[in-house]
Amino acid sequence: MCLGAQHHLGAQREENSFTWEVWANNRAHHERLRKKSAFCWSKKKYAGNAIKTAKYNVLTFLPLNLYEQLHRMANVYFVFVILLQTFPEISTLPWYALIFPLSCLLTIRALRDLLDDIGRHQSDRKINSRPCEILSGGSFCWKKWCDICVGDIVRLHKDSLVPADMLLLCSSEPNSLCYVETSDIDGETNLKFRQALMVTHQELTSEESLAAFDGKVTCEEPNSRMHSFTGVLQWRGETHALSGERILLRGCKLRNTNTCYGLVIYAGFDTKIMRNCGKIKRKKTKLDRMMDRLVVIIFLVLLATSLCLAIASGFWAKTFQEKHSYLAALYQHTTPAKQAFFSFWGFTILLSVIIPMSMYITFEFIYLVNSYFINWDLEMYYAVKDIPAKARSTSLNDQLGQVEYIFSDKTGTLTQNIMSFKKCCVNGTIYGNSCHGGKTLDSSNVGLREAAHRDSDPVLREFLRLLAICHTVMVEERGDQLVYQAASPDEEALVLAARSLGYIFLSRTQDTITISELGVKRTYQVLAMLDFNSDRKRMSVLVRDPQGAIRLYTKGADTVILERLRGRGPNQDFTERALDHFAEETLRTLCLASKELSEEEYDEWGRRHRMANILLQGRACELDRLYEEMEQDLELLGVTAIEDKLQEGVPETIQLLKLGNIKVWVLTGDKQETAMNVGYACKLLTGDMEILEEKEVSPAVRFQPRVLSLKDTILQKGEVLQKKGQLWQLLSCRGTTDPQEQGSLVEKAFVDLATSCQAVICCRVTPKQKALIVQLVKKHKKVTTLAIGDGANDVNMIKTADIGVGISGQEGVQAVQCSDYALAQFCYLQRLLLVHGRWGYLRICKFLRYFFYKTFAGLVTQVWFAFHSGFTAQPLYEGWFLTLYNVFYTAYPVLSVGLLEQDVSAKKSLQFPELYTIGQQDKLFNYRIFCVTLLHGVSTSLTSFYITLWAFEDHVGSRTVGDYESFSVTVATSALLSVLVEIILDTKFWTAFSFLIVTASLLLFCLLSFLTQSIDAFRIAPAVFRFPGEYQYLEPVRLLLVMGWMPFPMEVTRPLISLQKICWKARQEPEPSVELRTHVPRGSFHHRSSYAFSHQEGYAGLITHGESLHTKGTHTSKGTHTSKGTHTSKGTHTTNATCATTPLHPQETTPSWPSHHSFTSNGMTLKTSTMEVGHNDKAELQDSVRLEVPDTLLFLILHQHGALGSLLPDGSHQVGAALVVFQGSGSVPAPHSTKMPFWGNPG
16 A cells, blocks of 8 residues: 555656646746745746856945955955054054055956956857847748747748757658757767658748647656656647657757748756756865865964964063053053953954965965966967967866866767778678788778779678668758768778778668669668667668569677578688777777578568568567577578777877876766777777676675675785775675765765776766766865866866866857866877976965065064064064065066976977876875975074074164164064075076066065155155164175075085985885886777667668658769768767676686675676686686676776786786776666775776
């Protein structure tokens, strides 16, 4: 009864979720409906079609920008100190000392935000102003996209963009078909078809009928599910079911369709593409977050110091009053406690300059200039398309030097999405490009073309005929040219290859296909089309040739074709070796086969096929059974090899990133075979990685969570990670705990497993799941992540990662518009990270260290002066020196370090990518380095103050200088010079600009000191210029004494001590031994690349039903038939493929399986198997980890270094790991496993 109640509640909840009602041609109804927003406010239920990505407008810019800037702890602190300065009783600094720097800081940041937002406004205005035709008043009129409302009927023309999510009503194509290209959404350039309901296709044939259309659509609320839609159309008393095949999504482009009409269902931010874009989040770097914490720490230290000095001030005042009773009249209105209270706030203001606002101003300038360095880098300029690199964000440059994980899209990012026919093997002969002596000889298939034109090999003739017949490609005749449109770029590449070899696909009707065979036109009758899907991994076409013979032509993956052959032919062994050879070159392979049928066989099979087509229940299963029966006893014709072209430099870039300890994950919507082929091609996966796939692992028995106890090792010769074992035991023992808590444990277990592997490929993931995977790694590993993609489906991932990089390709600009950096090619990522990123991190860290050092060295002297001024919070320096010290005197040398510093050149940075790991480990600036910098600055300030104090004490006479003003200027000069000498000694990259900067700082100090300490300035404003004429009375000898003594102990002895420590450490540590490795070439790849069809079924259903074809007869070939470009694709989404596992064991050993452990939790199954092997010097343990999640497959790859491996000191082998995750439409996977350990270099 409980289950029945739950089912009833679930059905009721599902029914209630369909509350989105759209009335056609009824704009007034939709404008009246409102929904509750917050409190008593309400807003329109149906959003308009105008989009707004900008953050500010004229009225909100100033208050909102100030509000955002006050979220920085430093700005809040500065405002707090300025407010304290308004009280004259406690004010110890001039009013301009803090207001001027803060105003500059806020203004610079506001201008930067304003410029960024102006760009967003311009982009929004451009999109919202696109023209479209809207039905209004019985006729269509041209309006803007922003004028579209839910319920409007829109007319679209060929090559126009879809402005909103619309229900397709009718089109100019047969049966109201509509072809769309989704390159702006998912980067795929192949065509997808949509089809209107038959009732709307037949009834809505004129503008009058469209104006009278009053149908009602009831569907699901706006959501982010890109590839699903559920709803119904109610019209004229009938209800018609709606699915995703009836919907045109915003951002699609109309292709090969002259006109179509659509009813707007979702508009503006309710559209699916906008729901997947995610929110704009302000990204903060690790150093930004650390700086916020440091500001709090410094402020607390400052308060503690002020409190101690204030207490000392109270005691000093009490002692002074008791000792000097004759001055009692001066203290009759105050008490020691009151004086201590005022001194506390006075010291708080006085020491507030220790957190300099000028540092943040310089921060912004350094970020801006380093961003221009990226923009100006000619090494990242793509001359082919005139696309330079673009730093769209100016505040993330240092974080480019700390990336640990890269999440990359596949199509358009790693690949060019261009398929080309490279090789084939027919009847024991390999045609195409051949390898000889390690060099590739490009024969351009000349030998194959000659053999095809000789027409002496019947097997080759059937092979080429199959390429021209067995496909679902649509053809369009444009003048004297034929343009092919395919559901998969692989199919188009094969048809183009057949055309170039003389077998030209001309036209097709519902039941015929016409080709030209070496100039002879032949028409074949299509008896049946056995379409492709991800489970069959093959497609077939049954035809009757002009002579009346019936033949079946089949093409598919080698794993399914070879097992359906009649027997082993004379050339099958050679063909299989050719498959291995093609797979080694990471080509996408495909097997071709055929067989001849008798009339009796076809009559019997055709009768059952017609009966199966009219079944109401179990139709798909019956058709699959008939297809399986027909596709038996085949004769192998040959194999083809197609290259999915990578972008230039992708394998080399991935190898460099790996050497820099950066892990690359590929998140793609493609299916398994496609993703793995690209993984091998770009060297993300290598031939010595062992893949344990699902089919070879025996079905696991589902476990009970309470019985789980993971005590076995993943690797037999590795060590069990106790923490992970405890995690699994905790997870198992607490099977009835809070689901949210258990979900967090499962997430962490998945991340631990995945991050312990060398490579991760996630297949069949949606845009939202890409972002969730990135979020999981950020949440549980606390690392810096970078996402790179080129399509709108990558936008959410790009926004979620710490750094987002957009590829400026041909698949649209949405990824670039939402990215932090824009590149033209994936290969430029190595220079962006290893050069600009590492330099940016080095410069910012050095800048912070020296800025804090110079601040402490120059301004902590205020504390030491308090011990000699009765703790009265009297400033040591004049106000102008405090104001200009961090702005002019010392800012420029530190600025030159932040702009130009280099430890090694760009060439060396790429030659030694291991240098990049310094940023990942936060070695150049952390809390320890901050403490060292603090102590260094404090020691410098102590020396500057007390050496000067010693030089000035006990001097009398007319020629001595012993007054307060002279003492102050001398301390300031010594502190300034010691800071400059420190920067000079530690600068590693000197330029003419650096030399001029240091010289300019000294000249500015002399010039501004002359101006602020002149008698004339004092006469004009004595309250502002309080140190008249001090520059004239400094004793040169005393100044030289201070200048000469200071640099020696601070700057000379410190490197000498460091050198002694290095020498001592070198003597203590023995020289590491050199590890020798053998690299044995593989004789066979043992992993064949599978052919990648479309992700969904092709156009076979449309072809056989005649829905996609015009009613005219067979086309006639005229002139030369050529294809107009190549249309490429990622493929579309489909169900998960089931993969086979082939464990690879050493030939010398016989594996045994002593133990198996299986356990389940919440629909998941994990099986771990342990195998014992012998020959420790040559054998590696092969373990399999299997995870079953709904719609999820998980693959584990073990990495072996060559045939012998690398022995560890304890005798075990060095093993790495790579993980390949194939994820379906469910939620983000959370596999149960333990983290796989690394030993030594993972390779």
